[in-house]
Amino acid sequence: MNELRMYVEHLFEGRVLTQESIELKEEIYGNLVARYEDYIAGGMSEAEALEKTKASFTSIEDVFKESGEAEDSNAGEAASAQAGESGAASWNAGAVQAAPGADGMGSAAETAQMPRPEGAPVQPDGVGAEGQATAGTQAALKTRSPRKIWPFVVGGVLAAFILLAIVGTAVFGLIDEADVGEPSSTAQSITQNNSSTTDTNQGAENGQAGGTAGGGAAQNYDDLDDQREYEATKQVDEAIAAHSVDTLKNYTGNSLPDQGFFEHLPLSMYVSSTGAEQGSNASCSVQYAGVSDDIDGDAIDRALVYNAVAAFSVYPELQTVNFTVQKADDTAYDASVYSFNRNTLEHAFDNASGGAITQLNSSLYESQESWDQVRDYVTRNHFYDRQTDLAEIDD
Known part of the structure; x- marks a missing residue:
């Protein structure tokens, strides 16, 4: 339902939406809708079901917190494994130092009696003290870490990037000085996008609620395409939510709808023509x-x-309503009917x-509550x- 959709959007306000978080948002919304409908099926009133559904999920912080704890747990397991390997290597190194012939040290047999640290390898049965010392030496050689060269590689790559950045800045500075007065393609693109957003908001004044007006704080996206889709879709949904029964009452009594009727409904700015046929x-x-491609398909539905x-509801004689929807970039043959x-x-x-x-008749809009x-x-x-x-009529 629309109010739950707006509630979920509010929960995610202020967060940069990635593909993962967008999928999470849709999953949360689907779960809340299912919970709401379960409450309704159980005999709960719609208002009570809505409030109880909202109360069941009030913050997404716990979701992200659980994700962080899972990462910390994985990191802890990796650290424990590394510590065990380190302990095993230390014990083997001690065995090498205690081998026969070492000054001031005990015999190999004494070494074999040394307590084994937790995580150290266990020698197979039947191996003597000298064999254990030899095995310890071999294990120490095997567990010795190779010399790490990646820090030098990373340092070299970073130095190369820094050098390229310095050279690039100097070159682009010269280009900018040579092209003073000519806006860059990036600047033109941002200007066009801002103009598109302005046109969308201006279109809202022709019968639809504004993309951000009256709906709380606007959602900001890093991607301009996502931002336009969010604003265009929200504009249509708010037009549905804000539509008043007074508009419907003004047309009660007419036999069939005219163009003016649909110009006071959602999608009004895209109405190009209407027609009516009387009879049984x-x-x-x-x-x-010219319907905007930025509007999500579900909002159009x-x-x-x-x-x-x-x-x-307004016209009791009306039996069929046909809609043809032609997107801005589609031809008449691509339109949906x-x-x-x-x-x-x-x-x-x-x-x-x-x-x-x-x-479906006029009794449904006798009050705003019933509508x-x-x-x-x-x-x-x-x-x-x-x-x-x-x-939908298939082609």
């Missing part, structure tokens, strides 16, 4: 053109289902609500995903 199987068609439910049927959606709500919602319940079903993962799958 009254239908309407909406063309969405949520918006389409929400718009279809709104149309069926969806056909939503009133009976199919009413059956889905009947099942999801346990018989509480059986028809919020409808919106909650629409934004559930399995609900909107299933309905768009049923509605």
Whole structure:
């Protein structure tokens, strides 16, 4: 549901999202949705289930802390193994020093009676004292570490990088002085990206909530593509969450929807044309053109289902709603087509609500609270995903 999605986004605010943390976020969200639905199935009210679900997971710090402790444990095991090897080598070295002929030292037999440190190798049965001393000598030679040369290699590589950096800085400094007044390609790219973000936020004023306005602190990504996708997707989801029943009430009484109706719903900025056909199987068609490629596909699915439910609720004669979605970089032949049927959606709500919602009509938006319940079903993962799958028309 949308509120749980926003809650999980809030948990990850301030963290740099890597591929691993993005997957973790989706896993947490899926678990919370499943927990919420279990509470609902158990007879708990939606408000109570939502609060209890949030309370079950209030911070991601423990997740990252457990990951850190696991790394520390692995490091400790490696250190213990290294200490054991070191002890074994020391004991063998002592055996070499105590061999016969060494000044001031005992016999090989005495050496054999020396206590064996923990981790030292155990000699096989039948090996005499002199044999043990010899074996200790061989073990000491085998365990002697080869001379490490990697510090010298790493030092050489670092010195080479530093030299290259100094030379590169000098060269680029000369280039910058020669090209004063000409913005670099990187600067142009950042300017274009900022312009794209500005256009997106300006488009929000035409019927959609802003990408960051009213939704808490904005999420910042290191990758500009990820940042644009986050803002564009959040813009659509906030348009769904902020849509008021007053807009629906203004159109009650009309026989079939017109373009103005869909221009007050999510995705309004992409509406290019509409059409309606009256009759026993009254239908309407909406063309969405130039839809931003930055918007996540699930957000588009949520918006389409929400718009279809709104149309069926306001217009009782309407039986079919057809949507054509053409992305900004797609041709008309690449557009996706969806056909939503009133009976199919009413059956889905009947099942999801346990018989509480059986028809899509004006009673659903008599109050903001009742419409919020409808919106909650629409934004559930399995609900909107299933309905768009049923509605999509394959080429």
